[in-house]
Amino acid sequence: MEGLIPRLPGGGGVDLLLFFQSICSAMPQLEELSVIKIDTLIAIIAAAAAVIALLISLRSNYLAKKSFQLSKIELDSKKSNFKLYLINALRFKSKENQESRILMFNISISNLSESKNSFKALLKIEYIRDDDSFAKTLIEHDHNLHSLIPNNNFSFFLNDINVSEKETESKWLLFKEPKHFLNYRIERYLLEVSDINGEQKQLESTLIKTFQLND
Amino acid sequence: MINLDRIQRINWPVYEVVSDGAIAHPDIAEGRVIPAVVIDTKGNQDVQELISTHDDSPPGDATYTWSTKPFNKSIIFLTIKFDKPLQIQFSITFNIPKQSIIIDGIIKSRGFYLLSGNSRSKVSDLSIKRIVCEVPNTGFDQIWENIYIKSIIKKYQKNGLSKKSAIEATNKHLKSSRQLWSIRNNSHT
Secondary structure, eight states: OTTTSOOOTTTHHHHHHHHHHHHHHHOTHHHHHHHHHHHHHHHHHHHHHHHHHHHHHHHHHHHHHHHHHHHHHHHHHHSOOEEEEEEEEEEEEETTEEEEEEEEEEEEEEEOSSSOEEEEEEEEEEEEOTTSOEEEEEEEOOGGGGGGSTTOOOOBOOSSEEEOTTOEEEEEEEEEEOGGGGGSEEEEEEEEEEETTSOEEEEEESOOEEEEEOO | OOOGGGOOOOOSOEEEEEEEEEEEOTTSGGGBEEEEEEEOOTTOHHHHHHHHHTTTSOOSSEEEEEEEETTEEEEEEEEEEEOSSSOEEEEEEEEHHHHHHHHHHHHHHTEEEEEEOOTTOOTTOTTSOEEEEEOOOOSOHHHHHHHHHHHHHHHHHHTTOOHHHHHHHHHHHHHHHGGGGGOBOOTTO
C-alpha cells in the first residue's frame, strides 16, 4: 500500500500516508473502496493504453494513406501529359517553283509532366479526288526542308522533338505537300503529335494561309 | 474609366476579313513579309475602284485609326479614310481570338495588302488586284501588345499552365510567331 502512494519531495509522501491511514481508521469501509480504486485505476490505465494504441494505429493509417496519395500524385505527374496549340499555318510557295509547296505549322507543345518527353509529328491530309473519292495521306515532319525557304530565321523543330519537364516549346513544323495535291480539294489538315509513351494529340486546321515570295 | 470623347459611332461600311495570307515582294517594304487581307466588299464599287486604280502601289493619302468596341476587347477595327483620289472611308473588323496573327503582322510590318474578294479568294492568285496600305504607328502599338499578350497568357492558362509558365510560354510563342514578319525577299540582289 505504502509503495503505491507517491512520495512527495521533502517527506510529503509520509504526510499523505498518515492522512490516508487516519481516514481509513475513521471509516473502515473506505479501505475496501481504496482497493477497488486501485483495480479500477489499473483498468483505466489499460483502457487508456488501448485508446492510445488505437489512436497511434489510426494516425499511422492516416499517414500511410497520405503517403500513398502523394506517391500516386507523383506517379501521375510523371505520366505523359502534354497540350498542343496551333499558332499559325502557312503554305509556302515560291514563284519560281509553284509546284513545290511546303506546309508550315507554327505550334506550341506544353509538356505538363514532371519528366521530359520526346515527340514525333505527322500531318494527315484528308482530300477529295477528281472522281469525288475520299482519301487520306500521312506526311512526316522533315526538318531538312528548311533549306528550301530562303532568307529565313524561323526556329524549326528537329525531327525528334524533345521538351523538358514543365516546359513549352513554340517552333515550326515542315511538311512537303505532294505535287499531285495541286488539283485536289483538301478537306482538312490533321496535325498528329505523339510522344514516346504512345500518347497522341491532334490539331485540326481547315484554313492555311498562303505565304509567297514574289519576284 | 471610359473617355466618352473617344467613343465614335461607326456610320460607314464595315467589312470582315474573309481570307488572308502573306506576301514578300523585293520592291515593297524592303522585301519584308507583309500580311494580305481579303475583304468582301459585297459589291461596293468605291472600294473595288480604289483597289483597281492603285493596283500594287500605295493609294495616296490615307489615315488609319485602330479602335476597339467599348466593353468588348475581342473585336478590333481598323478604319481607313482615303482622301485622294477617291474620298472613301470604311472599317475592317478583326476577331482577336481568330485573327490576332494578322493584326500583329500589320503592326509589325507597318502595312498590309488589301484585296477585294470572297472566302475562296487566294492571296496567291495574281489576277486579284491589290493595294498596299502603309499603316503608321498611331500610338496603338503598346495597346495592342498588352491586348495580345494577355490573350495568349489566358490561352496557355486554359491549357493547364501556371501563370508563371504561361508567361514563359507566351514569350516563346511571340518569338516564333513573329519570325514570319522578319523574313526578307531580296531576290533582286
